[in-house]
Amino acid sequence: MSRDKILAALRQNQPELVPLPAAMPLERVEILELQAKFKAMAEGIGSTVHLVDEFAAIHPLITARFSGEKRIVSTIKELVSAGIPAFEFDSDPHSYEDVDVAIFKSNLGVAENSALWLTEDQMGIRVLPFITQHIVMVVPLSAIVPDMHTAYQKIGEAEYDFGTFIAGPSKTADIEQSLILGAHGPRSMTIFIYA
Amino acid sequence: MSAPTKTHPELSAVFNKDEERVNWHDETLWWIRQKRDKSANSIPEWEVLREKASQIKSNALSNLAGYLVSFEEKAKANGIIVHWAADAQEHNQIVHQILQKHGIRQLVKSKSMLTEECHLNEYLEKQGLEVIDSDLGERIVQLAKEPPSHIVLPCIHKKKEEIGDLFHQYLGVAAGTSDPQILTEAARVHLRETFLTRKAALTGVNFAIAETGEFVVCTNEGNADMGAHLADVHIACMGIEKIIPKRKHLGVFLRLLARSATGQPITTYSSHFKKPRAGQEMHLVLVDNGRTIQMGREDFRASLKCIRCGACMNTCPVYRRSGGHSYHNAISGPIGAILAPNLDREKYADLPFASTLCGSCTNVCPVKIDIHQQLYKWRQVIVQEGYATSAKKMSMKIMNYTLSSPGVYRTAGKAGRWVLKYIPFAVNNHFNPWYKQRDMPEVPKESFGEWYKKNVK
Amino acid sequence: MKRVGLFIPCYVDQFYPNAGIATYQLLKKLGLDVTYPTGQTCCGQPMANSGFEHLTQDCNQLFVDNFAEFDYIVSPSGSCVLHVKEHLHTEKSEEKAAAVRTKVYELVEFLVDILQVKNLKAKFPHKVGLHQSCHGQRGLLLTQMSELVAPYFSKPQQLLAQVEGLELIDLKREDECCGFGGTFCVVEEAVSVKMGKDRVKDHLVNGAEYITGADMSCLMHMEGILKRENSKVKVLHIAEILNAG
Numbered sequence: 094m095s096r097d098k099i100l101a102a103l104r105q106n107q108p109e110l111v112p113l114p115a116a117m118p119l120e121r122v123e124i125l126e127l128q129a130k131f132k133a134m135a136e137g138i139g140s141t142v143h144l145v146d147e148f149a150a151i152h153p154l155i156t157a158r159f160s161g162e163k164r165i166v167s168t169i170k171e172l173v174s175a176g177i178p179a180f181e182f183d184s185d186p187h188s189y190e191d192v193d194v195a196i197f198k199s200n201l202g203v204a205e206n207s208a209l210w211l212t213e214d215q216m217g218i219r220v221l222p223f224i225t226q227h228i229v230m231v232v233p234l235s236a237i238v239p240d241m242h243t244a245y246q247k248i249g250e251a252e253y254d255f256g257t258f259i260a261g262p263s264k265t266a267d268i269e270q271s272l273i274l275g276a277h278g279p280r281s282m283t284i285f286i287y288a
Numbered sequence: 289m290s291a292p293t294k295t296h297p298e299l300s301a302v303f304n305k306d307e308e309r310v311n312w313h314d315e316t317l318w319w320i321r322q323k324r325d326k327s328a329n330s331i332p333e334w335e336v337l338r339e340k341a342s343q344i345k346s347n348a349l350s351n352l353a354g355y356l357v358s359f360e361e362k363a364k365a366n367g368i369i370v371h372w373a374a375d376a377q378e379h380n381q382i383v384h385q386i387l388q389k390h391g392i393r394q395l396v397k398s399k400s401m402l403t404e405e406c407h408l409n410e411y412l413e414k415q416g417l418e419v420i421d422s423d424l425g426e427r428i429v430q431l432a433k434e435p436p437s438h439i440v441l442p443c444i445h446k447k448k449e450e451i452g453d454l455f456h457q458y459l460g461v462a463a464g465t466s467d468p469q470i471l472t473e474a475a476r477v478h479l480r481e482t483f484l485t486r487k488a489a490l491t492g493v494n495f496a497i498a499e500t501g502e503f504v505v506c507t508n509e510g511n512a513d514m515g516a517h518l519a520d521v522h523i524a525c526m527g528i529e530k531i532i533p534k535r536k537h538l539g540v541f542l543r544l545l546a547r548s549a550t551g552q553p554i555t556t557y558s559s560h561f562k563k564p565r566a567g568q569e570m571h572l573v574l575v576d577n578g579r580t581i582q583m584g585r586e587d588f589r590a591s592l593k594c595i596r597c598g599a600c601m602n603t604c605p606v607y608r609r610s611g612g613h614s615y616h617n618a619i620s621g622p623i624g625a626i627l628a629p630n631l632d633r634e635k636y637a638d639l640p641f642a643s644t645l646c647g648s649c650t651n652v653c654p655v656k657i658d659i660h661q662q663l664y665k666w667r668q669v670i671v672q673e674g675y676a677t678s679a680k681k682m683s684m685k686i687m688n689y690t691l692s693s694p695g696v697y698r699t700a701g702k703a704g705r706w707v708l709k710y711i712p713f714a715v716n717n718h719f720n721p722w723y724k725q726r727d728m729p730e731v732p733k734e735s736f737g738e739w740y741k742k743n744v745k
Numbered sequence: 746m747k748r749v750g751l752f753i754p755c756y757v758d759q760f761y762p763n764a765g766i767a768t769y770q771l772l773k774k775l776g777l778d779v780t781y782p783t784g785q786t787c788c789g790q791p792m793a794n795s796g797f798e799h800l801t802q803d804c805n806q807l808f809v810d811n812f813a814e815f816d817y818i819v820s821p822s823g824s825c826v827l828h829v830k831e832h833l834h835t836e837k838s839e840e841k842a843a844a845v846r847t848k849v850y851e852l853v854e855f856l857v858d859i860l861q862v863k864n865l866k867a868k869f870p871h872k873v874g875l876h877q878s879c880h881g882q883r884g885l886l887l888t889q890m891s892e893l894v895a896p897y898f899s900k901p902q903q904l905l906a907q908v909e910g911l912e913l914i915d916l917k918r919e920d921e922c923c924g925f926g927g928t929f930c931v932v933e934e935a936v937s938v939k940m941g942k943d944r945v946k947d948h949l950v951n952g953a954e955y956i957t958g959a960d961m962s963c964l965m966h967m968e969g970i971l972k973r974e975n976s977k978v979k980v981l982h983i984a985e986i987l988n989a990g
Contacts, residue, residue: 096372099528099576103353106584111350113533114343117336117540134553184567186518187484205331205543206553219565220517223510223557241539241554248535254563258542260554263510267425267441269448270316271468276424277479278510278556301935310939318918325891334894603892605922609939642933644926644940645794647883651892664794671796721934726941726969729760736758736765740781744769 119246120239127204127237128286135207138261139274140282151231151285152177155196158283159227162193168217169198169231186220195225202237202286203244208258209284210244212251219255228259228279234288295638300610313445314608320441321602323551324652331543341540342656345593348498348532349583355498355531356574362501363572366563371573376406379575383408383490383523384415386571390521392488398505398512399423400492401439401596402525402575404618408490420482422511424475431458437612439619440549440598445611479511489515493526493572494595495541499534502562503572506545506555513559522564523571528579529592541595544654548597582630587665591626593655600649600659606642615639622649626662629670637675640666749779750815752849754825754961755787761961764982768821768852771988775860782811790828794927798832805835805842813841817859818849821984823881823960826851831884851885852984853959857900863907868990870910874953875901876944876967877920878960887959891920901959901983908986914951921947925966941970949978956980 122130132142143154148171156176159165166180166189173179177196183189195217201210209230216222238244248256263278274280304310328334348355360370373379379402387395395412397403397419409419409430421430425442429435431454436442443451448466455461461474483489491512496503503524505512516522532541538558546552564570582588601607601621612620617628617636625639640663649659670676722728734742749772753765772779788808789801808829812818820826829849835842856862877899881887888899905911924930924940931937945967948956956971956978958964964980971978 094372095374095378095576098374099372099574099580100353100356102576102580103356103528103583106580107352108350108586108589111343111346113347114340116536117333117340138552138556186565190480190484203554208554208558213565218517220514223513223517241543242536243539245536245539250535253560255559255561255565257513257557257559258554260556263508263556265424265472265509266550267423267428267443268451268468268471270319270441270444271448273469273472275476276472276509276511277422277476277483277514297933297935300933304935304939307939314943328894331894605924605940606933606936609936609943641796641929642936644879644922644924644929644937646879646922646926648879648890648892648922651883651890667794667796668798669796672799676796721931722969724934725938725973726966727972729965729968732760732762734762736753736762737781737783739762739766740769741783744781745783 117242119243122204122239124234124237127239128234130204131202131207131237131286134205135261135284138207139264140207140261140284142284142286145285145287148287151287154285155229159194162227164192165194165196166192166217166221167196168215168221169196172196172231180217180221182217186218186224189218189221189224192221192225194227194229195221196229196231197222199230199232200236201244201247202232203239203241203258204237205240206260207284208244208260210248210256210258212253212256214253222257222259223263223278225279227281227283228262229283229285230259231285231287234286237286294616296610296614296616296642297638299614299616300642303611303614304609310609312447313611316444317602317608320550321599321652324548324599324602327547327551327553331547337540337544338654338656341544341654342593344532344537344540345655349529349589349592352528352531352583355533356528359496359498359501359531360574362499364501366501367570368501368564369569369571371571373573373575373577375577376575379406379525379573379577380408380411382573383525384412384417386521386523387417387488390487392521394418394420394486395488395490396420396422396482396486396515396519397490398492398507398515399426399442400490400525401619402492402527403490404436405577406575420479420486422479422482422515423507424472424509427475427479428454435613435618437620438598438601439596445613483514483518486515487519488521488523489519490523490525491516493524493530494545495538496526496531497533497535497538498531500562502535502560504538504558504560506542506558508552508556510557513557516561517565519568521569521571522561523573524561525573525575528574528576545595545597548599548652548654578631582627585630588626588630588662590657591623591662593657594623594627595655597654599652599654603648603652604643605646605648606644610642615642622659622663623657626659626666629666633670633673634675637670640670746778747816748814749777750812750818751779751781752785752788752812752818752820752825753781754820754822756965757821757961760965761982764821764961764984767982767984767988768819771984772819774988775862780815785811788825788828788833790825791927793828793832802836805833806837808833809835809838809841809845812845812849813838816848817855818845819852819855820849821852821959821961821982823851823878823885823887824962827880827884851881851887851959853881853887853900853904854885856987857903862904865904865907865987866990867907867987868909869986871954872912872914872952873905873986874914874916874948874951874956875905876923876948876956876958876963878958878963879920879922881959882920888920904983904987905957909990911986914948914953916947916951918947923963923966925963930966937966938970941966945970945974945976949976953978955986957983957986959983
């Protein structure tokens with residue numbers, strides 16, 4: 094059986110145990126500095142960032158930006174209104190193929206690369222953040238951490254079935270290194286950071 | 289094992305017939321190297337990070353059997369079906385059987401260098417199945433019926449006009465289109481249709497976590513996720529060396545991977561697959577295909593640390609001027625040249641020699657593989673195992689005889705500068721490759737030795 | 746007084762005696778006791794880099810026999826020095842070989858690190874392009890490497906800065922390989938030539954009158970290209986510039 098053959102060959106050929114290194118020291122950075130860094134990184138990779146003083150300011154901005162879109166879904170119930178319908182679960186992921194805008198709440202953002210962490214329970218359904226034409230992410234300022242080391246410290250041993258870091262709209266530069274936003278996933282990413 | 293029809297020197301000679309194109313290829317990749325530099329320089333602790341990554345990989349390799357067992361146990365508990373494949377053929381058969389079981393004849397596949405290494409597409413197509421590559425670059429080379437020329441940038445050798453022609457022929461784009469925006473949009477429409485209609489999706493794996501049984505797939509396009517989350521069956525294929533011990537180690541590797549590859553701070557998507565979604569079947573194939581043998585070669589073991597970022601290709605002055613296809617192997621460039629001889633010394637005997645040993649690859653490697661030192665060491669192995677051509681062997685023996693005896697050296701030197709005949713830049717005096725495009729050094733009236741004798745002693 | 750053994754690589758001996766002479770004269774000017782052991786031939790690198798390290802035993806033994814007695818072994822070639830440092834082993838006298846490996850120096854590192862030369866009396870009123878030879882740079886750390894996130898330094902530049910009238914030009918790619926690579930230059934003729942042409946061009950478009958460096962083999966390669974292109978630009982070993990005026 095290949096499994097046993099492979100494991101036996103490894104046990105024979107792998108070297109003496111090499112210890113793991115000490116972890117990288119965790120950075121402590123001022124929150125305002127984190128916000129500025131996050132915004133700069135996000136804009137650098139094609140996202141739009143809105144800094145708002147309170148959560149209530151987000152709804153009108155979304156409506157203004159996406160009023161022309163046909164199918165909008167929000168997985169954040171506080172943002173649901175006549176213009177922004179709530180996400181409704183359908184076990185067939187294909188049923189979301191015509192979603193124009195999908196809205197998610199992230200509780201972890203990383204300043205060094207503007208990645209936002211989403212787990213399946215925050216997505217409604219796994220395919221949604223990818224299949225939607227435009228993605229909107231809402232993240233509290235207090236959820237922004239300096240770097241990936243701190244991010245994984247925060248994730249810790251959390252249980253999730255599926256989780257992903259998303260940094261910007263989907264993109265490709267496969268044709269002569271010309272950067273094109275909107276490869277297979279969202280064409281744009283709008284981020285709201287609220288205090 | 290079969291010998292290649294053409295070697296790296298022959299294939300790069302062909303590539304170099306169009307100098308303008310070589311310039312374009314070189315500049316494009318150099319630009320990516322510069323983006324990598326800028327990105328690396330934005331992290332003051334970059335060199336420490338590389339060292340940590342290298343050490344984590346050392347640990348992972350030194351306990352790979354243990355980590356694989358732990359990974360398998362966790363993955364199974366998470367509901368993932370785990371398979372083990374000793375070689376490429378077994379890997380291909382496993383994938384085929386999974387598809388057969390579900391009566392699936394069409395597969396959408398995101399980037400996986402492992403499946404390139406195993407020639408999965410050819411295998412499945414021979415069985416009458418259809419495979420569509422969903423990474424834009426991979427789709428382009430697939431339409432062109434070529435292998436990828438770069439592990440991260442599969443169609444970096446193609447000009448937009450050529451891509452336009454392909455899309456005109458296969459996707460119905462208007463003739464003469466070369467705007468990357470329009471071409472990308474055409475591919476988006478074409479592949480969205482593919483994603484929505486395929487029952488099975490295959491992805492690669494960037495990292496697999498022994499501690500949790502989850503695996504991570506990184507893309508910019510979102511194609512791995514589109515495929516996997518829409519399909520009834522998700523098959524992920526990985527080389528056994530992709531295991532890292534703990535989830536928190538992703539912090540180190542995800543900081544390095546995209547910055548090294550393209551200069552991006554992180555890929556757009558870093559997706560952590562832990563359990564299949566409700567109603568979905570998730571398979572994971574663990575592949576050896578020579579890796580356990582490489583593990584036993586102390587000098588070359590560190591090559592298994594590779595995280596497939598492609599930085600060594602972008603920085604390699606030879607790769608930039610010879611193109612990925614000149615390496616006639618699924619993985620090209622410096623890392624390909626140290627991985628390939630493990631599988632077939634005869635077929636890939638030329639690859640470790642396709643380098644000036646300048647060492648730039650080693651310096652950009654995010655996991656600090658001593659690539660250029662391994663190229664040097666493979667040269668010794670290849671020669672000792674008898675794969676050096678006999679002509680080269682002869683000239684080397686003559687040179688060694690001359691250089692190891694001062695008497696012969698002086699006489700030969702006087703008798704018309706033996707070096708002209710036997711030193712490496714003029715090994716072949718019948719058809720001197722130095723002289724084709726370069727002048728020979730002028731022969732001075734006296735050697736340094738003669739000057740010294742006259743003027744000092 | 747410490748004794749210096751002058752190691753002149755085979756191709757420098759045969760083709761570029763002036764680089765050897767300049768090295769000898771420079772070291773003498775700096776007041777050193779310099780000897781050129783006449784039994785020397787080659788370090789064995791051409792063979793080893795071609796995969797024939799196992800054939801270099803006699804070569805290595807000869808090297809040890811010639812140089813073991815000196816306090817320092819100095820050579821105007823980074824590549825040959827690196828080879829000796831990394832690969833010189835002998836069956837008969839490994840202890841001596843080990844000692845040789847630690848006391849062999851490339852000229853620039855010897856001048857900067859050991860002699861700590863701060864005030865060279867040299868004059869060379871020309872625009873000069875500095876080629877960072879890979880083995881000297883990445884192997885012997887003569888200059889910080891552009892791939893690393895680390896503070897910049899350059900030992901050859903430190904010396905060239907002491908030369909009166911010399912203007913160092915900037916290059917678009919500060920430390921790209923010239924494509925010589927030993928047997929690479931004939932085995933991989935097409936790529937080697939293209940690399941050489943590109944490297945030379947960087948110097949030419951930035952106005953170099955001379956291209957210099959600490960490794961004659963790279964300079965020989967670029968000279969071959971320059972001459973074929975009928976260029977007036979010349980190559981000079983760094984010793985020749987440091988010894989000029």
